[in-house]
Amino acid sequence: MTASSVFSVCGMCTVRCPIQVAVENGRVSFIKGNPHIPAMKGAVCPRGAAGKALVNDDERPQYPMIRAGNRGEGKWRKVSWDEAFDYVAGGLSRISEEYGARAIAFSDRGGPFRDFHRAFLRGIGTPNYVNHDSSCARNVQHAALSLTGMGRKSVSYDFKNARHVVLQFRNIFEAVNVQEVNNLTDAMEKGCKLTVIDIRANISASKATQWMMIRPGADYAFNLAVIRELLVKRLYNEHVASTYMTGVAELEDFVRPYTLDWAQQETGIQADEIRHFVRELAAAAPAVIWHPGWMAARYTDSFYVCRTIYIINALLGAYGAKGGLPFVNTPKDVGAKGLNSFMDLYPKPAEKRADGVGWKYPQFEEGPGLAHLLYQAMDTQSPYPVKAYIAYRHDPLMGYPEPDRMKAIWEKLNLLVSVTFSWSDTAWHSDVVLPLSPYLERESIIATQNGLAPRFFVRQRAVEPRYDTKADWEIISGLARRMGLNALAFDRVEDLWKFQLEGTGVSAADFNATGVVPLSDKAIYRDIGEIRFKTDTGRMDIITKKLEGNGLMSLKPYVSPKTPPEGRFRLTFGRCALHTQGHTVNNPLLFEQMPENVLWINQKAAAKLGIANNDRVEVIQNGYSETIAAYVTDMIHPEAVFVVHGFGHRLPVESRAFFKGLADNKFMKGGLDIWDQAGGAIAYQEHFVTVKKLSGS
Ligand SMILES: Nc1nc2c(c(=O)[nH]1)N[C@H]1C(S)=C(S)[C@@H](COP(=O)(O)OP(=O)(O)OC[C@H]3O[C@@H](n4cnc5c(=O)[nH]c(N)nc54)[C@H](O)[C@@H]3O)O[C@H]1N2
Ligand SMILES: Nc1nc2c(c(=O)[nH]1)N[C@H]1C(S)=C(S)[C@@H](COP(=O)(O)OP(=O)(O)OC[C@H]3O[C@@H](n4cnc5c(=O)[nH]c(N)nc54)[C@H](O)[C@@H]3O)O[C@H]1N2
Numbered sequence: 252m253t254a255s256s257v258f259s260v261c262g263m264c265t266v267r268c269p270i271q272v273a274v275e276n277g278r279v280s281f282i283k284g285n286p287h288i289p290a291m292k293g294a295v296c297p298r299g300a301a302g303k304a305l306v307n308d309d310e311r312p313q314y315p316m317i318r319a320g321n322r323g324e325g326k327w328r329k330v331s332w333d334e335a336f337d338y339v340a341g342g343l344s345r346i347s348e349e350y351g352a353r354a355i356a357f358s359d360r361g362g363p364f365r366d367f368h369r370a371f372l373r374g375i376g377t378p379n380y381v382n383h384d385s386s387c388a389r390n391v392q393h394a395a396l397s398l399t400g401m402g403r404k405s406v407s408y409d410f411k412n413a414r415h416v417v418l419q420f421r422n423i424f425e426a427v428n429v430q431e432v433n434n435l436t437d438a439m440e441k442g443c444k445l446t447v448i449d450i451r452a453n454i455s456a457s458k459a460t461q462w463m464m465i466r467p468g469a470d471y472a473f474n475l476a477v478i479r480e481l482l483v484k485r486l487y488n489e490h491v492a493s494t495y496m497t498g499v500a501e502l503e504d505f506v507r508p509y510t511l512d513w514a515q516q517e518t519g520i521q522a523d524e525i526r527h528f529v530r531e532l533a534a535a536a537p538a539v540i541w542h543p544g545w546m547a548a549r550y551t552d553s554f555y556v557c558r559t560i561y562i563i564n565a566l567l568g569a570y571g572a573k574g575g576l577p578f579v580n581t582p583k584d585v586g587a588k589g590l591n592s593f594m595d596l597y598p599k600p601a602e603k604r605a606d607g608v609g610w611k612y613p614q615f616e617e618g619p620g621l622a623h624l625l626y627q628a629m630d631t632q633s634p635y636p637v638k639a640y641i642a643y644r645h646d647p648l649m650g651y652p653e654p655d656r657m658k659a660i661w662e663k664l665n666l667l668v669s670v671t672f673s674w675s676d677t678a679w680h681s682d683v684v685l686p687l688s689p690y691l692e693r694e695s696i697i698a699t700q701n702g703l704a705p706r707f708f709v710r711q712r713a714v715e716p717r718y719d720t721k722a723d724w725e726i727i728s729g730l731a732r733r734m735g736l737n738a739l740a741f742d743r744v745e746d747l748w749k750f751q752l753e754g755t756g757v758s759a760a761d762f763n764a765t766g767v768v769p770l771s772d773k774a775i776y777r778d779i780g781e782i783r784f785k786t787d788t789g790r791m792d793i794i795t796k797k798l799e800g801n802g803l804m805s806l807k808p809y810v811s812p813k814t815p816p817e818g819r820f821r822l823t824f825g826r827c828a829l830h831t832q833g834h835t836v837n838n839p840l841l842f843e844q845m846p847e848n849v850l851w852i853n854q855k856a857a858a859k860l861g862i863a864n865n866d867r868v869e870v871i872q873n874g875y876s877e878t879i880a881a882y883v884t885d886m887i888h889p890e891a892v893f894v895v896h897g898f899g900h901r902l903p904v905e906s907r908a909f910f911k912g913l914a915d916n917k918f919m920k921g922g923l924d925i926w927d928q929a930g931g932a933i934a935y936q937e938h939f940v941t942v943k944k945l946s947g948s
C-alpha cells in the first residue's frame with residue numbers, strides 16, 4: 252500500500268478552505284481541515300467531507316463532448332481533447348474575425364484563481380468578462396465602495412475578538428465559512444452576543460442571543476431607525492464621526508422621521524426591542540460586527556440596506572477595530588512583493604463593455620461587470636453583437652431568473668461552451684462541454700489571500716483524474732496555444748508557478764510544508780488613522796459624488812415593500828449546510844442526507860389554505876407550477892414562503908437529483924429586468940407566488 256498526504260484547497264464551495272487530503276493507493280481516503288491553519292480546527296463542513304463522493308461519482312462529464320442534436324436535447328458526440336480544443340478555438344477565431352474580439356463573452360464564478368483565464372480574455376482582446384456577482388454580492392461591494400472607496404474585501408471580520416455580532420440576511424451557521432464559524436463560536440463562548448435579524452428562524456437564529464423576525468423587505472426601515480437612535484441618543488463614536496467621516500449632520504437630518512415607533516409599524520419588531528438592541532450594541536462597540544451581507548441580491552433597495560450597515564459599523568467605530576472590521580493587508584502592506592500577474596502580459600482592451608458598465612452605467616465598478624446586462628446585450632445585439640459565450644464554472648440557467656428567456660436569447664449565439672466538473676442546466680444546453688477535473692484531481696495557479704496576515708496559497712492535485720478531464724490551466728493553455736497566445740500555452744504547472752513567483756523570494760517547494768506561505772508572521776491591525784479612504788475627501792463620505800453625479804441618491808427615502816395579495820406569498824430562499832448552490836444535489840453522499848427542498852410556510856397562513864405539515868403543495872406563478880412538500884412552522888413571517896435554492900433538477904444524466912424538489916429561479920417572471928439601479932444586483936425576492944394544497948394529498 253502507498254499512503255501520502257497533500258495540502259490542498261477545498262472546492263466544494265466558494266469559501267475554499269485549506270485542507271489536508273490523505274491518499275491511499277492513488278485514491279482519496281480522508282479529507283480534513285489543514286492543521287496548520289488554527290481556525291480550521293482540523294475540520295471541514297459536511298460538503299467538504301463529501302469531496303470524495305464527487306471524485307467517485309460517475310454521473311459527471313467524463314470526456315469532452317460536442318453537441319450532436321439541438322441545444323438542450325442531450326445528444327452528444329464524444330470527442331478527443333484535440334478535437335474539442337480545435338472546435339472551440341476555431342469557433343472563437345472565426346467569430347473574432349467576423350464580428351471583432353468583443354463578440355466573445357466569458358463568465359465565471361469569481362474568486363482567487365482567475366488571473367490566468369482573464370489573461371486569456373485580454374489576449375483575445377475582448378472586454379466582455381463578467382462573473383456571477385450580480386446574482387450574489389454586487390450590492391455589498393458597491394455599498395462598501397460608496398462609503399469608503401474600497402471594496403467589501405478591504406476589511407475582514409474579526410469574529411474571534413468580537414463582543415457583539417449582528418447577522419441580517421446572513422446565515423453564518425448554514426451558509427458556512429468554517430474558519431468564521433469556529434471563530435464566532437469561540438467568541439460566543441467568551442460572552443460575545445449574537446443578534447439575528449431574519450424573516451425566519453434559521454440555524455443561526457437558534458444559536459443567537461436574540462432573534463428578531465422582520466417583515467420581508469423591511470430591513471432598510473430597521474436600519475434607518477437604528478441610525479436615528481444612535482445619532483439622536485449620542486450612542487455613536489463621535490471621535491470617529493468627526494475625524495474620519497463626512498456628512499453625518501446631513502444623515503442625522505435625513506433619519507429624523509424614522510423613529511422606532513415608525514420602524515415597529517414597518518418591520519413588525521417592537522420599538523422597545525430595537526431600543527434595547529441598539530443600547531447593547533453601542534455598549535459593545537467598537538468590538539462589533541454588523542455583517543454587511545453576502546447573498547444580498549434580494550430587493551430593489553438592498554444596496555441601501557448594505558450601505559446603512561456599513562454606515563452603522565462606521566458610527567460604532569468598528570472600522571479598523573480589534574473585534575470589528577480590521578483593514579486587511581496586501582503583500583505590499585507588509586513589505587512583500589506580490590505575485591506576477593498573467594493579466595499584465597496583455598493590455599486592457601480599450602473597447603466598451605457590452606453590458607454598459609463603466610460607460611452607460613458609470614456608477615458601477617468595471618471589473619466583473621453585470622452578467623444580466625450582458626445577457627440583455629446578447630438579446631438586443633446592442634451596443635454590438637455578442638456571438639460566443641463561455642460559461643466557466645458558472646450555471647446561469649440555474650443562477651439567474653427566467654431560464655427559458657435566457658435560452659431564447661442564447662439562440663443568437665454561434666457558440667456556447669461550458670467548462671464544468673458537474674452536469675448543470677447550462678452545460679446540458681451548451682454546444683461544447685469541456686469537462687474539468689474535480690478539485691481533488693487538479694491543481695490551481697497560486698493565489699494571494701489578503702488578510703490581517705496575508706499569505707500565498709495553492710491547490711495541489713491529490714490524485715490523478717479518473718476520467719478524461721483536465722485542470723483549468725490545461726484547458727486555457729490548450730485554447731491559448733491554438734489561438735496563437737503562446738505566452739499562455741503551458742505544458743507543466745510548475746512553469747506557471749515559476750512565472751508567478753519570480754522575484755517574490757518564494758519557491759513552489761515552500762508550499763509543501765504547510766500548504767500556505769505566510770507573508771507576515773503575525774496579524775497586523777492598522778488603525779483607522781493610518782488609512783486614506785479612496786473617496787473624494789479621503790474620509791468615509793455619507794454624501795457620495797459618484798451616486799449623486801449619476802442621478803442616484805446617497806440618502807434614499809424608504810419605500811415600504813409591497814404586501815402580497817391574499818393567498819399569495821413573497822418567494823424567499825437561502826442556503827442549507829448540506830448543499831452548495833445547484834451543484835451538489837446529485838452528490839451521492841449529500842443527496843442521501845438531503846434529497847429535496849421543502850416549502851417553509853407560516854402556520855396561520857397554511858391553516859387558511861388547509862395545508863398541514865408534509866402535505867404536497869403546488870407553487871404557481873404566471874401559469875408555471877411545480878410541487879413540493881410543505882414545512883409548516885410559526886418560525887417564518889406570514890408574508891413569505893422559503894425554499895433552499897439549487898433543487899428542481901431536470902437532467903436525465905443526474906439520476907439522483909432528477910425531479911427532486913423545486914427550482915426557485917423558475918418563479919421569477921420578468922426577473923432579469925428587476926435589479927437594483929444603485930447596487931447593480933438582481934432583486935430576486937420581488938416575486939410573489941400562489942400556494943395551493945395539491946388535491947389528493
Ligand atoms: N433563485 C436563486 N438564484 C440564485 C441564488 C438563490 O439563492 N436563488 N443564489 C445566487 C448566488 S449567492 C450565487 S453565488 C449564484 C451561484 O451560481 P453559480 O455560480 O452558477 O452556481 P454553482 O452551482 O456554485 O456553480 C456553477 C457551476 O460551476 C461548476 N463548478 C463549481 N466549481 C467549479 C470550479 O472550481 N471550476 C469550474 N470550471 N467549474 C466549477 C459547478 O459544477 C456548477 O455546474 O446563484 C445565484 N442565484
Ligand atoms: N452550505 C453552504 N454555504 C454556502 C453556500 C452554499 O450554497 N451552501 N453558498 C455560498 C455563497 S455563494 C453565498 S453568496 C453565501 C450566502 O450566505 P448568506 O447570504 O448568509 O445565505 P442565505 O442563506 O442565502 O441567506 C441568509 C438569510 O437571509 C434570510 N432572508 C431572506 N430574506 C430576508 C429579508 O428580507 N430580510 C432579512 N433580514 N433576512 C432575509 C434567509 O432566511 C436566510 O436565513 O453562502 C456561501 N456559503
Ligand code: SF4
Pocket residue numbers: 261262263264265266267268295296297298299300427428429
Ligand atoms: S465551507 Fe465547507 S465546502 Fe466550503 S470550502 Fe470550506 S469545507 Fe469546503
Ligand SMILES: [Mo]
Pocket residue numbers: 386387388545546
Ligand atoms: Mo453567492
